[in-house]
Every structure is written in structure tokens, then in C-alpha cells.
Amino acid sequence: MSALDLNKPVAELIDVTRTYRMGGNEVRALDGFSHSFGRGEYWAIMGSSGSGKSTLLNVLACIDRPSSGIYKVDGIDTGTLDDDALSELRSRKLGFIFQAYNLIPQLDVLENIMTPLFYQDDPPADGEQRARRLAERVGLAKRLDHRPMQLSGGQQQRVAIARALVNQPALILADEATGNLDSATALEILALFDELHAEGATIIMVTHEPDVGERAQHVMRLKDGRIENIVRGQRGAPTALRAQASGGVAS
Amino acid sequence: MKGGTLWRTVRLGVSSLLLHKLRSALTTMGVLFGVSSVIAMLAIGEGASAEAQEQIRLLGSNNIILRSIKPREDFATGSAQTTRVVSYGLTEDDLERIEKTFPGVARVVPVREIYEEVRFGDRAMNPRVMATLPVYREVTNRVVYEGRFLTDQDLERVANVCVIADTVAAYLFPVESPIGQEIKIGADYYTVVGVLMSRVRQQSDSAPAGKSTAEVFIPLETGRKWYGTMQVKMRAGSREMEEVELHEIVVEVADPKNVPFVAEACREMLRRNHKQPDYEDVVPLELLLRAEETKRIFNIVLGSIASISLLVGGIGIMNVMLATVTERTREIGIRRALGAKRRHIVTQFLVETVVLSVGGGLFGVALGLLAPWAVEYFADMRTIITPTAPIVAFAISAGIGVVFGLYPAWRAATMDPVEALRHE
Numbered sequence: 001m002s003a004l005d006l007n008k009p010v011a012e013l014i015d016v017t018r019t020y021r022m023g024g025n026e027v028r029a030l031d032g033f034s035h036s037f038g039r040g041e042y043w044a045i046m047g048s049s050g051s052g053k054s055t056l057l058n059v060l061a062c063i064d065r066p067s068s069g070i071y072k073v074d075g076i077d078t079g080t081l082d083d084d085a086l087s088e089l090r091s092r093k094l095g096f097i098f099q100a101y102n103l104i105p106q107l108d109v110l111e112n113i114m115t116p117l118f119y120q121d122d123p124p125a126d127g128e129q130r131a132r133r134l135a136e137r138v139g140l141a142k143r144l145d146h147r148p149m150q151l152s153g154g155q156q157q158r159v160a161i162a163r164a165l166v167n168q169p170a171l172i173l174a175d176e177a178t179g180n181l182d183s184a185t186a187l188e189i190l191a192l193f194d195e196l197h198a199e200g201a202t203i204i205m206v207t208h209e210p211d212v213g214e215r216a217q218h219v220m221r222l223k224d225g226r227i228e229n230i231v232r233g234q235r236g237a238p239t240a241l242r243a244q245a246s247g248g249v250a251s
Numbered sequence: 252m253k254g255g256t257l258w259r260t261v262r263l264g265v266s267s268l269l270l271h272k273l274r275s276a277l278t279t280m281g282v283l284f285g286v287s288s289v290i291a292m293l294a295i296g297e298g299a300s301a302e303a304q305e306q307i308r309l310l311g312s313n314n315i316i317l318r319s320i321k322p323r324e325d326f327a328t329g330s331a332q333t334t335r336v337v338s339y340g341l342t343e344d345d346l347e348r349i350e351k352t353f354p355g356v357a358r359v360v361p362v363r364e365i366y367e368e369v370r371f372g373d374r375a376m377n378p379r380v381m382a383t384l385p386v387y388r389e390v391t392n393r394v395v396y397e398g399r400f401l402t403d404q405d406l407e408r409v410a411n412v413c414v415i416a417d418t419v420a421a422y423l424f425p426v427e428s429p430i431g432q433e434i435k436i437g438a439d440y441y442t443v444v445g446v447l448m449s450r451v452r453q454q455s456d457s458a459p460a461g462k463s464t465a466e467v468f469i470p471l472e473t474g475r476k477w478y479g480t481m482q483v484k485m486r487a488g489s490r491e492m493e494e495v496e497l498h499e500i501v502v503e504v505a506d507p508k509n510v511p512f513v514a515e516a517c518r519e520m521l522r523r524n525h526k527q528p529d530y531e532d533v534v535p536l537e538l539l540l541r542a543e544e545t546k547r548i549f550n551i552v553l554g555s556i557a558s559i560s561l562l563v564g565g566i567g568i569m570n571v572m573l574a575t576v577t578e579r580t581r582e583i584g585i586r587r588a589l590g591a592k593r594r595h596i597v598t599q600f601l602v603e604t605v606v607l608s609v610g611g612g613l614f615g616v617a618l619g620l621l622a623p624w625a626v627e628y629f630a631d632m633r634t635i636i637t638p639t640a641p642i643v644a645f646a647i648s649a650g651i652g653v654v655f656g657l658y659p660a661w662r663a664a665t666m667d668p669v670e671a672l673r674h675e
Contacts, residue, residue: 062667064590084592091590098672102585106266118259119590163589 010171010202011060014124016069018055018225021032029055030066031225037171042197043204044216050207052225054175057206061094061173062086074170091119097162099176101156103148109135109159110144116167127166134162138192154185165201174205178212190215222224257602264603275607278571280648281564282611282651283618286644289557290619293640295433295626296553298633299547307542309450310535311392312359315502317341317521319495322529336481338494339529344522346500353502353516354512355509360387361471362499367437369467371423378465379418380436381498382474388447390503398430398445405444412473413441415447416466434467439629441469472557510536561647564611565655572604572659583663584671593664600663604656605649613646 016058018030029052037043047053058064059071062078071078073093078086079100095116103112113131118125124130136142138158140151141152157177164172174193178186190212198218205216213219214234221228268275310316318338343361350359366379387393405412413434419428420443433440449464495600504513514534519660521530562650578582583596620641623634 011488061588063672068404084594087587087590087592089590090588096588098585101579102672104582104585106263106270115586116589118256119586119592119595184407 003020011037012072016066042217044213047222051222093170095169095172097174097177099179255257279611281567283615285560286615287619291622294623294634297635316533318498334493340495341497357505359502360501364498370435396446396448414445414468426657565651569655576663580674587617596664597660600660605652608652
């Protein structure tokens with residue numbers, strides 16, 4: 001990975017607007033939003049409900065398209081992609097962590113972790129090894145054959161995190177990832193995010209809890225589909241990224 | 252799609268269906284009963300038609316059978332109120348014309364019936380007593396059970412011998428062997444020289460007992476000598492004088508291809524020579540063709556009923572799959588967010604529907620194979636399972652899965668992922 005790559009943003013939005021029609025009124029959920037999320041950055045996006053943070057996350061996740069403007073993931077302009085190509089992009093470049101864990105009930109832990117790989121056009125041969133390693137990493141190596149129903153909320157969210165990492169994504173998106181957890185478990189999950197950030201992962205997390213938002217590297221506040229303010233560097237750049245920036249090689 | 256992927260999709264489909272065992276089981280019922288009834292009904296129909304064809308074939312597909320029938324009253328000639336003589340039926344002239352002038356006729360066998368009681372000791376019965384030629388047995392494909400049939404010597408000697416059907420033998424001779432015994436036909440004694448298998452017995456053991464199988468055969472010349480054409484028929488307390496020369500003529504055609512032409516010629520000849528409709532013709536080959544036509548119609552009707560029941564089964568599956576798709580909106584949203592393309596979602600739900608319908612089809616085939624066996628066992632009916640029936644029924648059930656699964660799968664695949672994720 002070269003220094004040049006590092007400078008290229010993972011997610012770049014240029015003048016993105018997303019409008020909905022609601023009962024005859026046009027609602028601008030995103031209104032000329034422009035921002036670049038850099039590689040290795042850990043962002044918290046905050047704002048009251050209706051501020052556009054969910055819409056922003058959906059656009060970032062490539063499950064919603066901007067009404068106008070440009071959104072690039074890893075340099076790829078998503079506006080030019082058809083539904084299949086967009087799906088392929090999701091399965092290769094993005095990792096998702098949801099508030100309600102959203103595991104698939106009829107699959108066991110290992111299968112749940114591997115799900116994004118199933119949908120890739122050319123799945124990696126070492127998918128299962130990867131999934132096992134990640135399960136071990138999130139502390140669920142002994143529960144690979146369990147169904148989601150047999151796991152606690154915290155364990156389910158760990159499976160979801162493993163699933164979000166299995167495709168080695170360019171960007172990890174988290175939507176109120178700790179919203180359904182008790183505070184002790186929430187802290188464990190946030191600690192896991194810190195680790196990932198320290199290893200160089202790019203994370204964008206939507207939350208409405210200030211103390212969760214404080215754990216991120218940067219905080220963006222939204223209001224009426226626009227950026228209200230940005231607080232940068234509240235926790236500093238991760239060590240791994242600093243090492244890379246100074247010419248080190250991360251493997 | 253690679254084999255492994257498809258296999259995983261099938262496994263996923265099965266485990267999704269197993270989440271709701273009762274619902275899945277009930278959903279398959281429509282196809283299950285549709286398929287099994289198709290197989291069972293085809294087997295029963297096939298059995299019945301084989302039975303009919305065999306019966307007809309036993310009459311001899313080369314044969315044309317002409318029979319005398321008593322015309323309706325308004326046609327009858329001779330009208331004396333007290334001792335009236337009804338004169339009707341086939342004549343010796345008819346026999347001669349057929350024998351001499353019809354090309355393609357191999358053998359002609361006349362039959363004259365004698366209305367007399369048959370007795371042995373204190374046992375008496377009223378079988379059909381038929382005076383005929385020795386070739387009768389060959390032409391009508393009858394089987395000798397014991398002893399022999401009539402011979403040319405019997406005919407020449409105008410012998411008082413008879414051959415009885417096994418049903419007659421069973422009644423008159425419950426213990427002793429009938430061969431060599433003397434039975435009384437009317438006023439004369441006849442020596443039993445043989446026992447003939449009755450038609451019913453000849454077909455199969457399970458055939459239903461129908462028309463009278465009690466028959467006694469005597470040489471034609473003996474019949475001609477001792478019994479005139481004028482006979483008294485006792486019937487329901489009244490007596491009636493009947494004049495009938497021949498009761499039946501069996502015409503054997505050398506080449507089965509010529510049967511329709513000879514049959515037409517016989518009809519034409521009889522039409523010209525008989526003033527009243529006092530005869531009927533039975534052409535087994537024509538009956539056979541008619542039976543085949545009946546079977547074809549039966550199959551069409553059956554096919555329609557079967558397709559309706561399978562359609563209903565398919566609609567049931569589609570209904571449940573639509574409910575399933577709605578119920579699993581969130582799962583669809585998750586899968587789409589994780590990178591599932593539309594075709595992945597289509598495949599997933601289509602496979603699930605096909606698993607349902609094929610599952611129903613498999614159990615349906617099993618039940619369908621079992622049902623004819625039960626019918627045969629309990630209802631004493633013959634059934635034939637053609638190998639194509641289960642295969643076709645099964646293939647149709649798989650087809651139903653695809654056809655009725657397409658719409659629910661399409662609905663699932665075209666959901667907006669954002670909406671789908673927000674569901675519940």
C-alpha cells in the first residue's frame with residue numbers, strides 16, 4: 001500500500017442530494033452534501049432524527065442512490081454501476097454492522113460470517129479459513145455451529161462484526177451498533193472497533209449517543225441534510241496508520 | 252451456477268422450510284395429493300382398460316359374432332294370442348351366403364341353442380345349451396380344462412355327447428369327476444366328454460362374475476336331429492313358441508385387416524335379407540377400437556382433473572411463498588445489503604418453492620404407488636402402473652415449483668433494500 005493510496009479517500013461524496021416525496025412534499029434528506037472520508041479514519045456521524053444520517057449511511061452503503069451528485073467508493077463512481085455491479089461492490093468493499101445484528105436465523109455462525117463471500121462473483125478459496133479466524137478473533141470459535149437464536153445479543157453482534165470483516169472491506173459501516181446492547185457489552189464492542197481502527201480499518205459509525213460518538217476519531221454532526229460541524233482528531237490517528245504513513249508496511 | 256453453490260442453496264432452502272415444519276408440510280399437501288391421485292387414477296384406468304381389452308381379445312379380434320335377437324313386439328310376425336309363434340333370427344341361408352360368397356372368411360361356426368333343462372340325478376339347472384361345430388373352441392379361443400372338446404366323429408355319428416363348462420361341472424358334480432357321466436338334456440341322455448374353462452375363469456381369478464357362464468355344448472348335428480327349429484321357451488310362468496334357425500354365427504376372418512370390410516358386408520347382407528331387426532353383430536375389433544377411444548377420452552378427462560388439482564396445489568404453494576417473502580422481507584434486505592444480487596434472491600426463493608413442490612411430488616409418487624396396491628387388495632380391481640406415470644407426475648410437480656415460484660421470487664428480488672431493512 002503506497003502513500004498515494006492512503007491519501008485517496010475511501011468514500012467521496014460530491015454535492016450529494018437525496019430527495020423523497022412524502023405526501024406531496026419534497027423532503028431533502030441530504031442537501032448538497034460533500035465530504036471525503038479518508039482511509040483509516042474512524043468517524044462518528046451524529047444528529048437528531050431527521051437530520052439525514054440514516055440516508056447518508058444508506059447512500060454510503062450503496063443500497064440507496066443519490067438523487068443527484070457523485071459518490072465514489074475506493075475511486076469507483078457508483079453512479080455508473082447497475083444493480084448487479086453495485087451488489088458486487090457491496091459484497092467486496094463494504095462491511096455492515098446493524099443495530100439489530102441482522103444475522104440470518106436459519107444459518108449457523110460460520111455460515112453467517114461467510115454470507116458476503118457467497119455473493120461474490122469469484123469467491124475466495126480461503127473463505128472458510130478466514131471466517132474461522134475471524135470467529136476466533138471475536139471470541140466465538142467454539143460456537144461455529146450455533147444458530148443466532150442460541151447466542152446472546154453481544155455474541156450476535158460479534159458474529160455480525162466478523163461477517164463485516166470477512167470480505168476485507170475498504171469501508172466498515174455501523175448503524176447504531178451498540179443500540180441494543182447493555183452498557184458493559186456495548187463497551188466491549190466499542191473496544192473491538194478501537195482495535196480495528198488501530199489496525200487501519202476505515203469505520204463510519206452512525207449513532208445518537210454522545211458517549212459512543214466520543215469514542216470515534218472524528219465526529220460529524222448533521223442537521224437538515226447538511227454538515228453542521230465536524231470535530232476532528234479527538235483521539236488522534238491510529239498507530240498502525242502512522243506507521244504506514246511513515247513508510248512502514250502493514251501486512 | 253457452480254454445483255457447490257446450488258447445493259448450498261438447496262440446503263439453505265431446506266433449513267428455511269424446516270423452520271416452519273407444519274406450514275411446509277401442509278403446503279406440500281396439494282401437490283402431494285394431486286400427484287398421487289394422478290398416478291393412482293392412471294393405474295386404475297390402465298388396469299380397467301387392459302381388462303376390457305383382454306375380454307374383447309378373448310372374443311377373438313379376428314371374429315365377427317352375429318346373434319339372433321328377438322325383435323320388439325311391434326315388429327314381430329305371427330300374432331295368435333294363445334299359442335303364438337315368434338319367428339325371427341339368423342337362418343341357414345345367412346350361414347350359407349357367408350360361407351360361400353364372402354372373401355377373406357376363414358371359418359364360419361353356427362350355433363343353435365336348445366331350451367332344455369339339464370339334470371344330473373336330483374340336481375337341475377338351465378344353462379345355455381349350444382349345438383355347434385368342433386371348430387367353435389378354436390375360433391373362440393376356449394380352453395379345455397379336462398377331457399376333450401367335440402370332434403368331427405361326434406358330428407358324423409350324431410353322438411349324444413356333451414362338453415360342459417366348469418361352472419356347470421361344479422354345480423352338477425360337486426364331488427365326482429364329470430367325465431364319462433351321463434347327464435340329461437331335456438328328455439335325452441348325453442355322455443360328458445370334456446370340461447371347458449368358462450370365459451371368466453380364463454381371464455383372471457379376480458374378474459367380476461358377470462353374465463351367465465353356464466354353458467353346455469353338444470354336436471350341431473345332434474341338435475339338429477333331436478330338436479327342431481320350433482321350440483318352447485319357458486319364461487316367467489308363460490310359455491312361448493319360438494322359431495329360430497340359428498342363434499349365433501361366428502365368422503372368423505383370415506386377416507384382421509379385413510375385419511371391418513367383412514363386418515360391413517355381413518351387415519349389408521343381413522339388412523337386405525331380414526325384414527325386421529332380429530339380429531345383432533358384435534365385432535370385437537371394433538369394440539377394441541372403441542375401447543381405445545374411450546380410454547383416450549378417459550385419459551383426457553383424467554388429465555384435466557389432474558391438472559386442476561395440480562394447479563390448485565401450485566396456487567397453494569405460491570400463496571404460502573408470497574406470505575413467506577413478506578415475512579422474510581428483512582432477511583431479503585440483509586442479504587441484499589451484504590451483496591446478494593437479484594438473481595441470488597430469485598434463486599433462493601425459487602429453490603425453496605421447488606423443494607416444496609418436489610417434496611410433495613416425491614411423497615405423492617410414493618402414495619400414488621401405494622394406492623393402486625390398496626385398491627387391488629381391497630376393491631379387487633386390476634391396476635397397472637405404467638413407468639411413465641410416476642416420472643411424468645414428478646416432472647410436473649417440479650415444473651409447478653418453478654412456475655408458481657417465479658412470481659414470489661421476483662417479488663422478493665425487486666424489493667427496495669432500504670425499505671426491506673426497515674421492515675418490522
